[in-house]
Amino acid sequence: MSKVLLVYASMTGNTEEMANLVEKGLQTEGVTVDKKDVIDVDLSTLEEYENIILGAYTWGEGALPDEFLDLYDDMETIDLSGKTFAVFGTGDSGYAIYCGAVDLLEDVIKEKGGKLALEGLKVENCPEGEDEDRSIQFGVDFAKALKVMG
Template sequence: MANIVLVYASMTGNTEEIANAVAEGIQEAGESVVVKQVLDATAAELAEYEAILLGAYTWGDGELPDEFLDFYDELDQLDLTGKKAAVFGSCDSSYEHYGAAVDILTAKLRERGCEIVSEGLKIELAPSDEERELCRAFGRQFVSALQPAR
């Protein structure tokens, strides 16, 4: 049984919808996941888990949302070597830097020692029914990436 945490930030509910669908995919794959909003989590908690998923919308023209800034800064104090991770987020193509928060968080997790097991999932605004299935598939794929090679 993998020990998975999913931490996200959502202003309008779009990233929350994505997070919920990713969590459903994890559960469909037979694993459980602890889901937390970023304001209810600390980066230090990530050390307690084997696998980490972060979700954030991109603010402004390519920045992390304000509520993720303290968490992001706290990551600098952690050694996450050996942990598997992936990042997702709600994006808006009307901005120059599409889904930059996903890229920023992926780079930080990699810098802290995580093995990034899936390319970042970027969904335009609120997920459609088809995109919700992509999110569930992302969750299932994440679980399969945690399984030891046979």
């Protein structure tokens, strides 16, 4: 199976913790993971991978974090067909738009021809308890979806 690129942005550590849990789920299925902070990823990095998971916290009223804006803008300029994605994120339900960064990323993936293997995973603030298990399962489910699509 191909490697999975796991890209995340985290301010407080919550989304990074979620990325670690997703990575754990992928690894239990025998998937090799290249996990990178979004500030270390550009268009050429995305082009190297067929299977990509993106993780972002939501900033303010449903926005992508600043760290993700360059990559998002780059994604709008290329054809993502032939690539399989999943998106996860953390957010605060106190805002009108909950985990809007997940929705924004999924929208650009669909618009540019990428395939979403899973419905996006949204977690309130920090992945604890059931959300910890859901995050690990998200990685497992992505790995299984790749095997099926194979």
